[in-house]
Amino acid sequence: MEHRWMGWAALGSGLAALLLGCTQIQAQPPLASEPAPYNPTGLPSPELTQAPTVDSELTQAQLDFGLTLFEHLRQASPEQNVLVSPTSVALALALVYNGAGGETQAAIADALQIRGLDLDQINQGNQAITQHLAQLDSEVALEIANSLWINEQLPVRDDYIERMQVAYAAEVAALDFGLPAASDRINAWVKEHTRDRIPTIVEQLPADQLLVLANAVYFKGAWSEAFDPDRTRDRPFTLANGDTIEHPLMAQDDDYLYVETDQFQAVSLPYGNESLSFEVILPAPDTDLATVATQLDAETWQGWMNQMRSRPGEVQLPKFQFEYEANLIPTLDAMGMGIAFEAGQADFSGLTPLDAFINQVRHKTFIEVNETGTEAAASTAIGIMPTSIQMPPEPPFQMVVDRPFLAAIRDRQTGTLLFVGAIVDPR
Template sequence: MKSAFYLCLLLLGLQVQSEHGSDNEQQKQKIPYYSEDHSQAEDENLAHDKIALSNADFAFRFYKQVREEAGNKNIFFSPLSISTAFSMLSLGARANTLSQLHKGLAFNLTEMEEQEIHEGFQRVLQLLNDPHREVQLNMGNALFIDNRLKLLQTFLDDVTNFYHSEAISSNFQNSPEATKEINKYIETKTHGKIVDLLQSLDSDTAVVLINYVFFKGYWEKPFNNLSTRDDDFLLDAKNSVKVKMMHQEKAFNIHRDEKMSCWVVEIPYKGNAISLFVLPDEGTMKQVEDALLRETVSNWMQSFQKRKIYLDLPKFSISSSYDVKSLFEKMGVTEVFSHQADLSGMAEKALLKVSKAIHKAVVDVSENGTEAAAVTEIEMVLMSAQIPRPPYIRFNRPFLMMIIDQISHSILFMGKIVNPAAKQD
């Protein structure tokens, strides 16, 4: 029987809240993984550093594929969630199916061994799920397996060892009950942020693979909600929407890229994570997007200077959903979704293929006024006629964002905000 393998990718995006805190110098270190010589001597052979380069390359490649279809819609996704899920799947792939997955995920087996890929993700999962971190960050995997299907013990051992995956037996013959069970699992793991993701299951579903990411960060320098005001966000030359615009007058790591015609601002969280916000000049968004590469971001971060700025950033809450199967096929990863799929390393006496791959991300960016409003801060600086006026960087038109974990060197999320008032997919 030709069983269908239903691969479900999901994550909860970001919930940003403010909490008063002191500067954390570790957060101001440059992200090492963007450049080829990123590692310090003692870190050169760490598996998660090796895969970080490939994961970054995949992130920007996937973004550009999404951009081709997004039009004027917001973009938001977790490249790490997608690469983790498909790398976990690759444990059961063989022959050309495996080669396509490696190529699509930007893994070069002349530079690293296949074992190192999985050891790298194993380490990333350990680093992200460290309970002692200030940032609330959870990432995990699960396999819901039809009780008529027997997976190979070697595959189950590997997904458990490397990806800390749960293996849950389900009765897919009772589709409503199985759907309810999976949705409940998703809702629990995403703290109620993603509800009823699955409407139903295909009749021939044999396995559902899930990856989830939950991130809740607190700004190192919170916004004061008393400074938030109504303002216009320019959708294009003729149209605008009203947004709640947050404001700060503080020192941030910033860079003005004259060649790309954009501002880059680093906003740190407590707990070794940062957001990069990229504001292209009017009419230059495509130019900046075309140049989005690991090397570009590396150059930005190496060029940061800490300066006081007047910063405007909108509050927003958006979600995005993607048909990853369609996007991967356009990126050249086709065989795993076809009748030529070789997933023989997964199950006994069953021919499997991936029938669906879906991804949903949610992001909330705010100042969480209750905590921030209770804080009064007075800063005094020496006046000098020699000091130039701080730049006023207003994110009141479409911009790019990335959320980066500095400990695992991972791009957790990335996207483009073209309309912060458009909440849904």
Template structure:
């Protein structure tokens, strides 16, 4: 039963988030670990031998089983309400003339509800068709995943996540005003700060010197039979004490630690001051996944013989774009993850990008019963 288990995506998601945040040099960042998990799970269906074993090990899934991603798809399928919208779309985009194995295509269509489209990756029209798919799947919030033809590509796997949630206790726009926000560099910026005094789940950790508030969205569509109550998705805000380095607190986003924090939280009356923010992140996932233990998937040793036997495939592109908007009404967050494969011989190893992260607070969109982090990020300068 979904409410009594921890999805493998929760373990993988924390490792991925930790690697990304510790190596990001942007003032604000956001990642959707669930989107990466689903895209990797589709890729796993085509992997064989050592390549499949490595993907299983990094995802935390049982070798030979295919249930984890299917479970996630079923859970997300129940959220399509007007107050809280959560949609998942998967796509298999094929180069014209490239014919993968029937079993691979059928598995993605059956278990991931993946749409199949043929394009010419080497043409401007092919790029447009790919980006049109992305735009439609994200409700036009992300309109582009690639900006030029990728002629050596024969296949792309895409996952898109779109979420729109209204606060169950919205902020009043008339109370929003410019206030000072201290950035990670100890400089002050003026930005729009929302204000509301109300009751929220809250926990204070005096020893570790941080506080967490949980701001619920108006969805009430998941019934927790264990506690006989309805549970909402919510945004958690982990706020270190003044001068605290946010990187030291990423460990509290681990699924076990996060679950304990939420269970120990208590309803308290809070005066919440929270900045409005809106930004995007673009992530090259290959260096991050390599650090997690994916070794052969991005080299000539990769075995994707369950996709095609006509030439050896190699994954040369693994990207994610995320966008998040937080205002008085609620949150709109969306992500697109794309994994593209080429025929061996046309592959050029992408350069490893080094990042360095700094931020005053973390945020995560989380379900306390399912124990799933849908989006996670930080903000150091909401005025950007």
């Protein structure tokens, strides 16, 4: 039962992020440790244009995508907590989509469920959504940031960079991926923009990595009516396998938006000025989580939300905190994006003149729910790799060991020194 509650709480959080946003969409200054922003044109970075009206076709497509993504991940780990930010993944993939061509672009469009929407509609729609959400609730911290990290020795098209700066306020920097500091800089950026909740998103990257696109989402909202900590106490909680544990459950009485069917109960708990909310769907005692989850599509979800009506009642909700991470390549492959991961087949000609493919899609999330409210964060990193590229060779060096020197024998994996010495006379 813990998995049921937490799984649906995770779904509510992910959908809240998808439907209700997560952004202060403005270009942020680079970290002090970062290189200066990459500006190949030499001109000032373009400013955001006036956002058009929020595009209902795009928001519907994002809802469809988010529910499909969630269900794939839930089925892959049915006995584990799952938390995904559809907004983070969709925006990161939108950055990639802008650089894709031919069958690769069509495959990404199918996965994102945006086939039929033109590129300007997608970019302007994403810009409109994020700008709208930035003004939604002054009582809630809701931020989004995008960035492009480019190999300083490999070509990325200037028009692609400029488009990402304009439409997505993407920060851009050129790095030497042959140095460990490159991964450190990307991770530091993600850590800052998730307020330390996602400290790392990439490991050491290959020296010929072409590009890393990173998205970060942060949410922190106080309940419109806080739970009284004095009413929180350990109560029985039934796990998915039937075992019962004692776990802290918060309790509150109020008027809530609520709906009940023979399969589930659903309640909406508002944050701040009630523009944002936490949706909880509890399967009926004789219905398992999978039965309800497999019904989810955009039409069903919206139907459930539209059926909610104000009703007095008591809510008992577990306190919880967990982290989640996933390699999204298998999931996106199953959703129809396989060609984008195939060396020699993928087409990212709108991004680079090199043959390239996606070699990494990492997603990490964090959530904490307690008496005061909810804090959640997410990051998505997408790596793009040249299919084959000859990196410029390092110039030859000369080392003449003709004077006293130090030498050692070590275990490279553990760093253990087996021998270390000073050789002052080699005779």
